[in-house]
Amino acid sequence: MKDIPVHQLKERVNTGLEIRRFVAGEVPKKYENLGAHRDDHYIFFVIEDGAASLMIDFHELSFSSSTLYYILPGQVHHRIRNEVGCGWFIAIDSLLISPDYRNVFESRLQLQQPYPLNEEQLKLCTGILSLMCEKYQEENPGPFYLQVVHSLLQSFVGIAAGCYSDFDKQHNLLSRPDQLAQQFKKLLLTNIRQIKSPSAYAAMLHVSETYLNEALKKVTGFSVSYWIQQEIVLEAKRLLYYSEMNVKEIAHALGYEDHTYFSRLFKKVEGTTPLLFKSDYRK
Incomplete structure (x- = not known):
């Protein structure tokens, strides 16, 4: 039996992001028949007009006009319909989203709901996305092309994080596995440089390693070790991209x-060496 496929952004682009605007009834061929799948990156939607529906980890979510939504890495999802919706699709490598923003998005693991944008927020989002898309699609990119695109991206992600940080929290009680998943990921964000042992995280959460592993698999589909490795490589990618440190440092x-x-661990997880990753992203 085949496992649920995991789609990797690096297989489609080498810029760390993908952006496109869709209109009612438009489904590009490369997005047809994707079926249920996971992504190793964030996906954001801004629905300008009409409606659309997605199935996210067995929950059907409907989007109306003027809404913002995101899908976390690892969440199983597939499109139900977008025949009457128009708006924006943005895929973003996790390394381009700061830990502060990620904490906002990931604290609502499995519970994120569409955010209703007011007229001013919708205008601001679509304005930034239009400019970013125009720059992203330049046929002859000039100096600082990627830096400008990423700066515009940071503006959009910051606005999205601001919206969700002010969003009224749902009062539904989280299951124990959901609680553990949230607590584990918060610990991971702050301790990854010092702590890499699944048993150590289990001890910090006062549960057995077996139970923590079962909880993570139930909520995210992946094991404790998987998320530790992903966070290590993500932090390495940030340092490779933003700092002047060499691989040894x-x-x-x-x-x-x-x-x-x-370096072997990085290549195992990312599919390329740290040096090749650095050269690809910092052209």
């Missing part, structure tokens, strides 16, 4: 004395 900063072991 990054390995040491992340707690690895053996930088060759770190």
Whole structure:
């Protein structure tokens, strides 16, 4: 039996993001028949007009005009319909979303709801996305092309995080696995450089490693070790992209004395070496 496929953004683009505007009834061929799948990146939608529906981890969500929504890495989803909806689709590599913003988005794991944008917020979002799309699609990119695109992206993500941080929280009680998943990911964000042992995180959460593993698999579909490795590589990608540190220095900063072991781990998770990743992203 085939597992649920995981779609990787790096297989489609090398810029860390993908953006397109869709109109009513338009489904590009490369997005047809995707079926249920996971992504290794964030997806944001801004619905300008009409309506659309998605199935997210067995929950059907409907989107009306002037709404914002996001899908977390690892959530199983598939499109139900978008025949009458128009708006924006933005896929974003996790490394381009700061830990502060991620904390806002991930604190609502499995519970994120469409955010109703007021007229001013919708105008602001669509204005930034239109400018970003225009720059992103330039046929002859000039100097600082990627930096400008990423700066516009940061503006959009910041607005989205601001919307959700002010969003009235749902009062539904979280299940124990949901609570553990949220608590684990928050610990991971702040401790990944020092702590990489699944048993250590289980001890910090006062549960057994087996139970924590079962909870993570139930909520996200992935194990504790998977998320630890993903967070290590994500932090490494940030350092490769934003800092001037070399691979050996990054390995040491992340707690690895053996930088060759770190490089093997990076390649295992990312499918490329740290140096190749750096050269691809910092062209």
